[in-house]
Amino acid sequence: MAHWFPKTRTGARLAAMVVAALLLPSCSQPAGAPKGRTEFKIGWSIYAGWMPWPYAQQAGIVKKWADKYGLKIEIIQVNDYVESVNQYTAGKLDGVTVTNMDALTIPAAGGKDTSAVIIGDYSNGNDGVVLKNAASLADIKGRTVNLVELSVSHYLLARGLETVKLGLKDVKTVNTADADIVGAFAAPIVTAAVAWNPQLNEMKKAPGAVLAFDSSKIPGEILDLLVVDKATLAANPNLGKALAGIWYETITLMQQQDAAGKAARAAMAKLAGSTAASFDAQLSTTHLYATPKEGVAAAADPALITTMTRVRDFSFSKGLFGPGAKSPDAIGMSFPAGKTLGQAGNVKLRFDPTFMQLAADGKL
Known part of the structure; x- marks a missing residue:
């Protein structure tokens, strides 16, 4: 049953949140500014909108951009989606593919300061x-x-x-x-x-x-993101640049309607354990933000704040912020132009268009 996507994008969220909270003390940031690094691990799990990541590694696109910035980036598959997010929350991964809701209810709710550096797509019928x-x-x-x-x-x-x-x-x-x-x-x-x-x-x-x-x-409400630990990103901005370069080069290729684009999509389908026809069908109900300009616009759109208000209100009503949360404002979120939702003193999820903007401006 390889074509089924076990625990993709969703899962036993309450249990995951508890696990994340338990793991958090072991991965808290040490005192002082984080030191620069050259090796990083990014986790992914199977979902149509995330298959560009493993394909990029297979095709040499990851190495191309990592080499440009003197880095080594490993794109790691985690078969269980929730486990991938837990591993990120525990500090075993530097970044991970995740939905907007899960980014809020697992790492952010667990106290991990997280930056959404790429808004990749939204579910448009998936x-x-x-x-x-x-x-x-x-x-x-x-x-x-x-x-x-x-x-x-x-x-x-x-x-x-x-x-x-x-x-x-x-x-x-x-x-x-x-x-x-x-x-x-x-x-x-x-x-x-x-x-x-x-x-x-x-x-x-x-x-x-x-x-x-x-x-x-409900277009734009179920978002698929790449998030990176904020402290890691601050100490290693070249990681953000490389990830943006990898993503947009791969997205551009997969959308081509020529032999190269078809081959890329077929390779992604194979990596997902799917057929090319099934993968294309899933892409048809996935709205990709095809260019960095579109990603930047999605981050700056006031609709994102409306969406995240709905998501956090639902999450709080289901107890997903933990027993200590007294209101939906318990976890702060930040958006472009200095806009904040929730507690400004406890921002744990950040929609950061910095690297998408660099890509849009041709400055990677």
Whole structure:
């Protein structure tokens, strides 16, 4: 079942947060300014929008940009997505691919000061709510919904319910592992579920299945990022430059509609354990910020603050900031132009367009 994406982008978030909190004391930053380094580890897990990273390593693009700045950068696969984020939080990785929600609820909530240096894409239909024998999402009222609780799927459900004047109180959720969600939805008793691709595409094939709501209805809210430890980045700005160079060279290549672009996408599909056709289908519901200029614009867009307000309010309501958090403002976030959300004295998640801007300006 290599084509399934185990625990990609979502997972047992509450457990992960607890683990991250327990690990944090062992990886706290030493006193004084961090020293410069030349070797770094960046973690990734399988998801269509993150496959450029391992491909770039395979194709020599990582080495090209690392050599330019006298660095050694290792792009490391972690099979379990949540584990990859935990390893980053514990200081075993210098950066990691992660969603906006998980960046907030795992490393930031665990006290790790984290910078989102690349806004890579947003889910534009890769996540969805599927019902059986229903005319619209409103028919979900009173149903039991299978999903990965405390995840992006849970967030998507909450946002969808708002559009039909319902709330989470109007449904009952059942925590279902992502590896089990397709099998669960196949059972006649299960009439509602939330999932992401490629599982979502399989579930839509079930008899009587209707895609009642998907992430294309909330564009820009489920973001896929590359984050780096802030102290590491401050001491080693060339790391940020190299990562931006790697990303945008690879993204440019994969979007070409010639033989080279097709070969790159096919290689990414293989690295993901998928077929070229399945990978292209997933890319079609993934909105890539194709140029550094688009990434910078996404970071500066006031809509990002609106999105992160929704995400942090949902996360706080589910206890994902930990027992010590008294309000959604407990964890601060910073945005371009000096804008801050939450406690300005406890900023732990930063949307930093510095390196995307250098790429946009041709100054890498």
